Amino acid sequence: MTSTPGTQQPVIAALQSALAAEQAASYGYGVVGAILPQGSAQQATASTDWVAHMRGRDELSTLITARGATPVPAAVAYKLPRPVRTPAEARALATTLEDGVAQAYLALVALPEKSLRRFGAEQVRAAALRAQAWRGSVQAFPGLPPAAVRD
């Protein structure tokens, strides 16, 4: 690593943001899985997605540590964007979590480091695929805020 601490600061910040999104998703999927019907295919999907986010969390922690920084620990609990009491609300939460993860990883794509760009893009794609499965529909610009693609 030849970068100076000054040039690493935006890299670390983007990695920490992605880590925070993964930690929030890991917590949120615990709620999603608890609300979906026990033993259902959707609950199995939630479990698979939860594992994906735990892996993402671990990978980001490794990347942050490799750059001489300390991964910010997860919060004990997270405030959900809205109450989750029904399977439909659980699916909506999963979609929201994936959208947040996609947006956080897209920040890595703006960094100059080639490997981080690719990693970020592949994670945006993975999050978009999970979101599509929960949403049942597609989006033209996953991860991008509407203002970035306004006509």
Added chain:
Amino acid sequence: MADDGLVSGRAVTGPARRALLIASAAALPALLAACRGVQSLGTPPPPPTDVGTLRNAIDHETALVASYAAVTAASGGQAGAAGGGRLTAALAVVLAEHRQHLAQLKSRLIEPAGHGSATPAAAAGGSVILTIAQLEHAEQTASDRLIGQLAGLPPTLAQLFASIAASEATHVPYLRAARRGR
């Protein structure tokens, strides 16, 4: 925060990037012409790599739009078949998204007169009607291609490429589900 665009996850946006493209694609030949005289007009310098990459992406997206337009037109009469209505609707959704992708890509490129990119064969009309499975394959290929072209692109263009790559990857399971009537 050193860079709100990075840490907030917001896309880096703005006219600065567009200005750069204008400078690189349009103003540079004019500047060189002014410096070297008329003879330099015959041999404009090659465009920067990212302009070439963007043109390439526009050509591929144009071809995808043409493919979907052809399939959508051809499938109109099959809407009554089992799952046909669902598939026709899904094709229309995906075609609309590709048109949005194409518009955004084109908005990032401002070319001087006479520098328009060549029309790809698939967009020239009379294109082969692809099967839905072939469209799914084309989507995955397009997604992989865009992710493979990120290195060296300006940040906002790289983010657009990555977002479009993600969108096009989601078209695969979306079309597959529609094809199976789910």
